[in-house]
Amino acid sequence: MRPNQPAGDGYADRMADTPPGGALPSPTAPPAPPAPGAAPRMPLRRLGWRRFLVLAAVVLFIAACATFMAFTLGESLGAQALLIGLVAAILPVPVLVGCFLWLDRYEPEPLKYLVFCFTWGAFVSTAAALTVNEFAARRFDDWGLPSALTSVLVAPFVEELTKALGPILLLIFRRREWSGITDGLVYCGLSAVGFAMVENILYLGGYGFRTGVEQFGPATGAQQVIAIFIVRILLFGFAHPLFTSMTGVGLGIAARTADRRVRVLAPIAGLLLAMMLHGTWNLLPTLTQATGQALIMLYGFIGVMVPIFFGMVGLAVWLRAWEGRLTERTLPDYVRAGWLSPPEVAALSSLGRRHAARAWARRVAGDGGVKAMRGYQFAATRLALLRDGSLRGLDRRPVDRERTAREERELLDAITAYRSFFAGRDPQAPAGVWDGNRYHLRFPDGSQRAVDPPEEPVVPIPVVLAAPPPAHPAGYPPPGWYGPHPGWPGRS
Numbered sequence: 001m002r003p004n005q006p007a008g009d010g011y012a013d014r015m016a017d018t019p020p021g022g023a024l025p026s027p028t029a030p031p032a033p034p035a036p037g038a039a040p041r042m043p044l045r046r047l048g049w050r051r052f053l054v055l056a057a058v059v060l061f062i063a064a065c066a067t068f069m070a071f072t073l074g075e076s077l078g079a080q081a082l083l084i085g086l087v088a089a090i091l092p093v094p095v096l097v098g099c100f101l102w103l104d105r106y107e108p109e110p111l112k113y114l115v116f117c118f119t120w121g122a123f124v125s126t127a128a129a130l131t132v133n134e135f136a137a138r139r140f141d142d143w144g145l146p147s148a149l150t151s152v153l154v155a156p157f158v159e160e161l162t163k164a165l166g167p168i169l170l171l172i173f174r175r176r177e178w179s180g181i182t183d184g185l186v187y188c189g190l191s192a193v194g195f196a197m198v199e200n201i202l203y204l205g206g207y208g209f210r211t212g213v214e215q216f217g218p219a220t221g222a223q224q225v226i227a228i229f230i231v232r233i234l235l236f237g238f239a240h241p242l243f244t245s246m247t248g249v250g251l252g253i254a255a256r257t258a259d260r261r262v263r264v265l266a267p268i269a270g271l272l273l274a275m276m277l278h279g280t281w282n283l284l285p286t287l288t289q290a291t292g293q294a295l296i297m298l299y300g301f302i303g304v305m306v307p308i309f310f311g312m313v314g315l316a317v318w319l320r321a322w323e324g325r326l327t328e329r330t331l332p333d334y335v336r337a338g339w340l341s342p343p344e345v346a347a348l349s350s351l352g353r354r355h356a357a358r359a360w361a362r363r364v365a366g367d368g369g370v371k372a373m374r375g376y377q378f379a380a381t382r383l384a385l386l387r388d389g390s391l392r393g394l395d396r397r398p399v400d401r402e403r404t405a406r407e408e409r410e411l412l413d414a415i416t417a418y419r420s421f422f423a424g425r426d427p428q429a430p431a432g433v434w435d436g437n438r439y440h441l442r443f444p445d446g447s448q449r450a451v452d453p454p455e456e457p458v459v460p461i462p463v464v465l466a467a468p469p470p471a472h473p474a475g476y477p478p479p480g481w482y483g484p485h486p487g488w489p490g491r492s
Contacts (some may be wrong), residue, residue: 061124065123065124065126066122066123068127069123069126073198073201076202081210081213084204084205085203085225086205088200088204088225089198091233097190097193100185100186100190104183105351106324107381110177113174114186114187117167117170117190120166120194121163122198125159125191126195128158129155133158136153136154137150151282152286153279156279156282160243160274160278164251166191167191170187178251178252180252180253180255180319180323181252181315182252182323184247184248184253185252188245192244193241195240203228207228208224209222239305243278245316246277247271249270249315250266251270256389256392258394280304281305284297284300324348325349326381327349327380327381328349331344331387334412335434339415340415348381357377358370358373358374361422363426365421365422368421369421369422375414375418379411383411383412386408438451438452
């Protein structure tokens, strides 16, 4: 038994509104099942000497800025105040970092880029901001102007620019690592968290503990640390991530558009909005202190900052779900070509379904199956993002299109390797092949027949393939027409 006509588009088309786009590579024969305990891995990029030199230069630069900040803060605060400020400032960091990593669960970014953004904000941005702000404060003082103007006229611009510079460098040199606005929020948010951590050391250790000790003793210093911790971290700890998230939105838009004007204008607009929001935030306490009207701060906080904060939270949650739905819009192209089956695509559309798929993989293939399923889900999401970028026209140069085709083939091969780790091991599911239109199944009683897919893909079990469709060597019809092959379980 075999299909005698090209695979129809009906079922796959009902799964998505995205047009098929360019041609897809022909499926290849699956690799042999891996040995027990072994786990397939994504293809790794080789670290050449040029990349090694760049990486070493970046690490040394960030380390130099960290040394500068440690020396400057230590000399300004003293060892005891520095230690107390460091401990208190670190406490909220795991929570804030965890929130941004929660946004990034569909397609987690490489750890090295996350660490780069955090350390850039913590050391490079703070070193530049501290130097420029102190210089500006001295100039204002020389001109007979209040040094408080630094926080309104200088700090918002230099701080937002330096916090965003790390993610901007990532966008320029690693643009293909960006999946959209979610990545912009994560990268810029981590940079802002790192910046806020070091800034809080100065406030908690200097303005809090050291000032209190100098005035009334250690008890007063401890009280002021607690008071500043409540105000700056518990109440307003979202401020820096909120400001810089505006830049993240602009960078995320630029990463997923083929319009060169948008690529330039979106980051600039996001950065200007971040600067304006930061300047407004710093202006509120300045006006409150100058006028003695505490309602200015209250109205600004409740009427401006809180609505913007919840608006950004809602946008981030929606974008997180959008990234999951992207697989349903894009991967049906590979369903038509026979690389994936409909349940596999359906099982990628939400975190709940992904968790159920991992639970199934653990049941049929143990801990190694879970690792393979995680890798499978990551590779499939990367494939969806790659396909989406191709449909958006992001690859303008021939070299970019060649690289996309190469990465697509590597991801498809990785998906095939991951699938072979747990496919066909579930005794409750018959072995079968999806040809882009129907299943060709072999049942336990030995019967073989073609089965039309159900109206809705069956989830949470995502894999029903014992193997993908066969390769098409020279002389075979083009992909989409699947002739007889001795390896098909449905062959008669």
